[in-house]
Amino acid sequence: MSRQPTRWRRAGGVLLHPTSLPGPFGAGDLGPGADLWVSWLARAGCRLWQILPLGPIGADASPYLSSSAFAGNPLLISPEKLSGDGLLSDDDLATFRGKATDQAEFDQARHARRSLLELAAQRFVDRANHQLRSQAEAFFESSAAWLDDFALFQVIQYVHDGSPWHAWPPMLANRDPKALQAFAEAHMQEIEAERIQQFFFERQWAQVRELAQREGIAVIGDIPIFVAQDSADVWAHRGLFKLDPDGMPTVVAGVPPDYFSATGQCWGNPMYRWDEMGSRGFTWWIERLRRLMTQVDRVRVDHFRGFEAAWEIPASHLTAERGRWSAGPGESLFQAVEAALGRLPIIAEDLGLITPEVEVLRDRLGFPGMRVLQFGFNGGPDHPYLPHRYPTNCVAYTGTHDNDTSVGWYEAAPQAEKESCRRYLSSDGTHIAWDLTRAVWGSPADTAIVPMQDLLELGSAARMNTPGTTEGNWAWRVLESQLSDQLAERTRDLNLAYER
Secondary structure, three states, X not given: OOOOOOOOOOEEEEEOOHHHOOOXXXXXXXXHHHHHHHHHHHHOOOOEEEXXXXXXXXXXXXXXXXXXXXOOOHHHOXXXXXXXXXXXXXXXXXXXXXXXXXXXXXXXXXXXXXXXHHHHHHHHHHHOOHHHHHHXXXXXXXXXXXXXXXXXXXXXXXXXXXXXXXXXXXXXXXXXXXXXXXXXXXXXXXXXHHHHHHHHHHHHHHHHHHHHHHOOOEEEEEEOOOOOOOOHHXXXXXXXXXXXXOOOEOEEEEEOOOOOOOOOEEEEEEOEOHHHHHHOOOHHHHHHHHHHOOOOOEEEEOOHHHHOEEEEEEOOXXXXXXXXXXXXXXXXXXXXXXXXHOOOOEEEOOOOOOOHHHHHHHHHHOOOEEEEHHHHHOOOOOOOOOHHHOOOOEEEEOXXXXXXXXXXXXXXXXXXXXXXXXXXXXXXXXXXXXXXXXXXXXXXOOEEEEXXXXXXXXXXXXXXXXXXXXXXXXXEOOOHHHOOHHHHHHHHHHHHHOOO
């Protein structure tokens, strides 16, 4: 049965991940910089804030390759707010406080957070007041289905020098109950500290979201379709993934050659056993979405086309040219989710190689898709990514976290695309990022989103991610000085002019 299309009140917003917020501890967090950001968005007349996945990040800092599909990123926990809870002192903070820059220093952030969070967790055990302790116990109880496995996973990995779970001693890798119990008893304090840190994250994110709600701002979250091989999810639920007897993927996910990469992208994520997931009522996916919908107001489903069919690559291959399309669960997954959770406010990321079958699935479910203006200038006036062609039921972007900034894109674009862009926008190219933003804002799309880099008219040095690469991504940060009243007023005028 086809659903009616999702329709939202016309609105505009900004894409900015919390690690890109200003702050003095190496990377953005949920402290004063987050509060400042939400207040700036409100002054700018924006009613949407889009973020990237909130989970823990690995060495390459990608929020799309997390050790858990349920946990929060400890790097986002604000030491300053822990100080406000009486769990850290000014002297503790002074040791790690630095100068905020426009690039995240993730190694510095990890060093600072680990020391401060371990200290705060111990003080929580020793001196937390009754109210804080009661809130933590309620969180531990409601989250036990994922939290206990995650905390155990984190500590086992730390004890084994960060090695992936398939390289752990077999009794631990294979989750032998006696071995896990013995390990948990020997490392009870460290495991409890991991659980407490997740409570810190949960509490601080709830505070930031509550401020956003008071300001009339909805948060758009992001859920990657796949999960990391080296994650608590795969370790705890091996039967849901295509793995060999040693726990290694037999096939991995990616995309064939496309706009972003001539050799495609080999992501390395294990593929799901959708038949097994279906036989279990898609419970894992239902609980994953249930968890996320406690944190955000809408959710962008990354790589939506994978639910129709995903590009499956033999695990031995280094690139993605040779693979096959493997059928996804289609509508059955979303029927199960809707039966359990009701109809969710989902955005389908439908970029890349999209077939008619994917479009049919998206439209039958009634989900809005995405349009990216940067892609609209390599054809004629009937190009579907040109604003006058946008349907109302879509989310329109100048660019996403995977695109170059609008300034960087324009500077590197072929001359024919530049000329097409200038003609379409009646622009001389001097302020191309704002000209593109204005076109998206004036389009019929219900929802319009611009990366913060485009409001600031920044070049390629501020790009968030270059698909197919692992170095130099995810690091850009906004400075407090850039959150000016002048820019807020200019953005507010745009929202008012186009009824957003």
